[in-house]
Amino acid sequence: MAGSNPNAKPMNLTLKVWRQPNRQAQGQIVEYHVKDISPDMSFLEMLDVLNEDLLHAGQDPVAFDHDCREGICGSCDLFINGRSHGPEKGTTTCQLHMRKFSDGDTITIEPWRANAFPVNKDLSVDRSAFDRIIQAGGYVSVNTGGAPDGNEIPIPKEIADRAFEAATCIGCGACVAACKNASAMLFVSAKVSQLALLPQGNVERKTRVENMVAQMDKEGFGACTNIGSCAAECPVGISLENIAILNREFLAAKATSNNLA
Amino acid sequence: MLLDSKIPEGPLAEKWDKHKFNVKLVNPANKRKYDVIVVGTGLAGGAAAASLAELGYNVKAFTYHDSPRRAHSIAAQGGINAAKNYQNDGDSVFRLFYDTIKGGDYRAREANVYRLAQVSVNIIDQCVAQGVPFAREYGGLLANRSFGGAQVSRTFYARGQTGQQLLLGAYSALSRQIAYGKVKMYTRSEMLDVVIVDGQARGIVTRNLVNGEIETHAAHAVVLATGGYGNVFYLSTNAKYCNVTAAWRAHKKGAFFANPCFTQIHPTCIPVSGDYQSKLTLMSESLRNDGRVWVPKTVEMAERVRKGQIKPQDIAEDDRDYFLERKYPAFGNLVPRDVASRNAKMMCDENRGVGSTGLAVYLDFSDIIKRTGAEAVSQKYGNLFDMYAKITDENPYEMPMRIYPAVHYTMGGLWVDYNLQTTVPGLYATGECNFSDHGANRLGASALMQGLADGYFVIPYTIGDYLANTPPKPVDTNHPAFAESKAYVQARTEQLLGIKGNRTPDEFHKALGHIMWEYCGMARTAEGLKHAKAEIQRLRKEFWSDVKVVGTGEEMNQALEKAGRVADFLELGELMVDDAYNRNESCGGHFREEYQTPEGEALRDDENYAYVAAWEYQGDNQPEKLNKEELVFENVKLTQRSYK
Amino acid sequence: MSWITKTLTSSIGRKIIMAVTGLFLCTFLVVHLIGNLQLFKHDQGAAFNTYSHFMGTNPIIRTIEWGLVLGFGFHIFEALVLTRRNKTARGAQGYVSNHSEQNSEWTSRNMGILGSIILIFLLVHLYNFFWRARFAGDLPKMGGADPLTSDYDNLYMAVVSSFHIWWYVLLYVAAQISLGYHLWHGFRSGFQTLGLNHRKYTPLIKYVGYVFAVVVSAGFASMPLYFFLFTNAQGEMAANAPAILQTVASAF
Incomplete structure (x- = not known):
């Protein structure tokens, strides 16, 4: 079957892939060659080809995280040619297509690098630090049942839209991976902003930002130095404005909350 | 075995309220003495785990993902239905119930569907309270859009990412309970068996996907929220990890599997582009609100399009066939999914399909772009258009999208009674994992509704009824049944690793998917199904002698994971074929070519097939036993569905 | 730890200290630059020396001076702490291939290097002028007829002679280029860290920052260049100086 671009020629590529058997082991870059890669393939489909080749050759396939392959679950997490999710802006690895590469290219593929994201195996990393940050306060404390009617509190469309834009974070970790400081501020700020903007989040506004920032620091992420790599590499376009909101929320909470600890 | 659906007595509208009053309660102080296992943390599982923990139960939640936020619920684009009637357009609980029953082609259980429609309104309130940023009107109130199979606007949405926002809502509720210590979360843990002690579900066996460790976990009840099995077709809109393993292992331990052949083929997917796919x-189906579906009127014109000699935007209005609008003037492009899919297939069968493969129809936005401007269209569908452009390298603002049906959802699943309990006491199934609410076809924006309804508002009540009858004694994994299950799982892992054959799990999976799509897909025939059954049996045999997995079980081994899942699909596939063969009628997503109206619509046989086919496992390589739950319709009249 | 120390030692707290001290130091740069413009006055340094005498003796200025010391001290200390922390956050194994130039500005990523160059300059600069004026006391006196100013340090001549040493001028200019780049990022970064981000004003802050960076660094760099290129050992403008400079100087 032909693809959407019948004139596209198949490509041969050299891959330099980080291989590491498990968390404790030393890793290294290993070179592989893949042939007849269609430009219409997604990047992960190209890796599928590599893995099928490896398996046929009796070698261990490359472990990598992926799931929905439509850019929303946030599972895929490859550092491709020195960039989070590769060269295309606003794109997850699974939505990156091989037409962005050329025949004969050498592609370096590494896992996210951060102390807080240890490598499980090869290209798969442990991002549970993100979950723990959310557990520290990234929610509205409402139990199931007893919620007032959804239309009880009108929310200006503009506010709802801004909250939505912050809420679209997929938790992939590209921001941490791209940041020189391995800072998780963009991730944290997206959740803090979303809930700070909405009236529902207002009740726990102060404790939320205090606890989430404390957890972020505890996990060992770096501090933001406003470089902007995170927002530039974010596949869903979370804006740096959120980090300013986080800073502001943090400062205001620390200055005015009753929390002496 | 007699299937007791435990539908409460009384008028439809009062059943759930009465039932909630009649179920036994667990005293608040006793709740902490009960442990509940929830497998899967998507909408249904995440919501259930959070809500049960809020009530005071000790919950152990499991997901094979690295985080509960990644479940495939996240990919649902269009929206969630609720009978709020905010639009003043005549919606009501009964209308949502009616639309869902009718949309499901009268193969769903009335009482369940009515309850679903009832609690739908609470879901929206709950999600808003959690901080889910639904779309709003300028006045600050919630916005709605319309969806297939309904003539009212009742779908709540968050741009094209409704599933994501709802899942993150459930995830946040779950995270809160994890922080409180009421939920113990096990990530990257795949359930590989249910443990039955004295006829009751008492735990599970899991494999830690990072270090390969086989673990056993005990609880007073087990809730499966492990999603659907659409990946049996290999190519589907499901996420790559979606699988039937948890449900299938439960099935092999005694849970009946209902209506496995009811698969939904979604009409608007991006067509296949190559073998590597x-x-x-x-x-999203919401695109059909504004997009118009068409193919060239003549085969000759279609031929020229396929060869790239003419661009679709250059085809004159008169030379286009807007076949859905033509055939179904009342619903037009918004006919239910099964109808839209089948018609697209018919067009392609008539050789009027487009794209280089001829397996696509157009979804055209030029009218709405002309009417409201590209900016307004981008506001509504921006992310979908971007996604389309990224995948196909074509700009949908300039030329129509090419779409084709693809496997999307499975209405079938573990049989459950009104309490969502399977045929194994103490084992529950929620969300897409069960069969209960969508009959033979699911309406758009109803999956999110059902997952959350089950998780937030049904299981917290119904599981209490079971637990109240279970002594609050601590449970542990010392019973020999746990060791037995663990040994079974270990042996199977060893077996897969020991074959050392020549074909990869993916190759088997693709082969199975091909059989399923050809013979048990959009159109089925008795002959084709017979052929498919033999093919699957042959393939399964080959699998167990020729599959190739390298490495060990004591490490992260994604090929091994895949192999285990494909092995289960190979068994499920045969059951689906059996079920499709057994059902000598067409209904919803199940279209048997032998049974159609003169206009080519699905022809039901209510006399003989108004039942749920619940299959009972009889042992390896034994034919499964069919059990029937008769469907009784007291509140709707069974008619030939008409969307004309 | 009390809530205050906890706040100030958190990642955001430390960044806020960076921002506050950084923006404070920006105000110092403005004052310093305006004062130093008196070097260009054609009066053998009379105005400049009077100004520096005032700055060195006025009690209010001397008090603010301590603020400046603390400002620099905290800015540098927090920079060191944060750099260490941020290096650790990446982990032992860095990237084999990292193309951050494709997603961010060089200056933003190299504030530490830029700051270090500025720090080296600052030490030399302080030793040369501040230390000698305040503590060593080995600067020549102004002399002259006016009894009020005759025993003021002739800092002007110290400046002129320093600015005739080629490597000194080079260090100065290099440091000012670093300062320019440091401010290019630092100015707007300070506002961002303090949470002062608004879609109306942030673009404005950004461009004000760019102008600020260029004006301040060019202003400071112009002094050594002017003396080195266009004046004699007494600081008098050479005859070969471009006409424009003559015009500007006479306007002072």
Whole structure:
């Protein structure tokens, strides 16, 4: 079957892939060659080809995280040619297509690098630090049942839209991976902003930002130095404005909350 | 075995309220003495785990993902239905119930569907309270859009990412309970068996996907929320990890599997582009609100399009066939999914399909772009258009999208009674994992509704009824049944690793998917199904002698994971074929070519097939036993569905 | 730890200290630059020396001076702490291939290097002028007829002679280029860290920052260049100086 671009020629590529058997082991870059890669393939489909080749050759396939392959679950997490999710802006690895590469290219593929994201195996990393940050306060404390009617509190469309834009974070970790400081501020700020903007989040506004920032620091992420790599590499376009909101929320909470600890 | 659906007595509208009053309660102080296992943390599982923990139960939640936020619920684009009637357009609980029953082609249980419609309104309130940023009107109130199979606007949405926002809502509720210590979360843990002690579900066996450790976990009840099995077709809109393993192992331990052949083929997916294709991407059904579906009127014109001699935007209005609008003037492009899919297939069968493969129809936005401007269209569908452009390298603002049906959802699943309990006491199934609410076809924006209804508002009540009858004694994994299950799982892992054959799990999976799509897909025939059954049996045999997995079980081994899942699909596939063969009628997503009206619509046989086919496992390589739950319709009249 | 120390030692707290001290130091740069413009006055340094005498003796200025010391001290200390922390956050194994130039500005990523160059300059600069004026006391006196100013340090001549040493001028200019780049990022970064981000004003802050960076660094760099290129050992403008400079100087 032909693809959407019948004139596209198949490509041969050299891959330099980080291989590491498990968390404790030393890793290294290993070179592989893949042939007849269609430009219409997604990047992960190209890796599928590599893995099928490896398996046929009796070698261990490359472990990598992926799931929905439509850019929303946030599972895929490859550092491709020195960039989070590769060269295309606003794109997850699974939505990156091989037409962005050329025949004969050498592609370096590494896992996210951060102390807080240890490598499980090869290209798969442990991002549970993100979950723990959310557990520290990234929610509205409402139990199931007893919620007032959804239309009880009108929310200006503009506010709802801004909250939505912050809420679209997929938790992939590209921001941490791209940041020189391995800072998780963009991730944290997206959740803090979303809930700070909405009236529902207002009740726990102060404790939320205090606890989430404390957890972020505890996990060992770096501090933001406003470089902007995170927002530039974010596949869903979370804006740096959120980090300013986080800073502001943090400062205001620390200055005015009753929390002496 | 007699299937007791435990539908409460009384008028439809009062059943759930009465039932909630009649179920036994667990005293608040006793709740902490009960442990509940929830497998899967998507909408249904995440919501259930959070809500049960809020009530005071000790919950252990499991997911094979690295985080509960990644479940495939996240990919649902269009929206969630609720009978709020905010639009003043005549919606009501009964209308949502009626639309769902009718949309499901009268193969769903009335009482369940009515309850679903009732609690739908609470779901929206709950999600808003959690901080889910639904779309709003300028006045600050919630916005709605319309969806297939309904003539009212009742779908709540968050741009094209409704599933994501709802899942993150459930995830946040779950995270809160994890922080409180009421939920113990096990990530990257795949359930590989249910443990039955004295006829009751008492735990599970899991494999830690990072270090390969086989673990046993005990509880007073087990809730499966492990999603659907659409990946049996290999290519589907499901995420790559979606699988039937948890449900299938439960099935082998005594849970009946209901209506496995009821698969939904979604009409608007991006067509297959090559053999390497690993999955299909859905374009939300909401696009059919504004997009118009068409193919060239003549085969000759279609031929020229396929060869690239003429661009679709250059085809004159008169030379286009807007076949859905033509055939179904009342619903037009918004006919239910099964109808839209089948018609697209018919067009392609008539050789009027487009794209280089001829397996696509157009979804055209030029009218709405002309009417409201590209900016307004981008506001509504921006992310979907971007996604389409990324995948196909074509700009949908300039030329129509090419779409084709793809496997999307499975209405079938573990049989459950009104309490969502399977045929194994103490074992529950929620969300897409069960069969209960969608009959033979699910309406758009109803999956999110059902998952959350089950998780937030049904299981917290119904599981209490079971637990109240279970002594609050601590449970542990010392019973020999746990060791037995663990040994079974270990042996199977060893077996897969020991074959050392020549074909990869993916190759088997693709082969199975091909059989399923050809013979048990959009159109089925008795002959084709017979052929498919033999093919699957042959393939399964080959699998167990020729599959190739390297490495060990004591490490992260994704090929091993895949092999285990494919092995289960190979068994499920045969059951689906059996079920499709057994059902000598067409209904919803199940279209048997032998049974159609003169106009080519699905022809039901209510006399003989108004039942749920619940299959009972009889042992390896034994034919499964069919049990029937008769469907009784007291509140709707069974008619030939008409969307004309 | 009390809530205050906890706040100030958190990642955001430390960044806020960076921002506050950084923006404070920006105000110092403005004052310093305006004062130093008196070097260009054609009066053998009379105005400049009077100004520096005032700055060195006025009690209010001397008090603010301590603020400046603390400002620099905290800015540098927090920079060191944060750099260490941020290096650790990446982990032992860095990237084999990292193309951050494709997603961010060089200056933003190299504030530490830029700051270090500025720090080296600052030490030399302080030793040369501040230390000698305040503590060593080995600067020549102004002399002259006016009894009020005759025993003021002739800092002007110290400046002129320093600015005739080629490597000194080079260090100065290099440091000012670093300062320019440091401010290019630092100015707007300070506002961002303090949470002062608004879609109306942030673009404005950004461009004000760019102008600020260029004006301040060019202003400071112009002094050594002027003396080195266009004046004699007494600081008098050479005859070969471009006409424009003559015009500007006479306007002072």
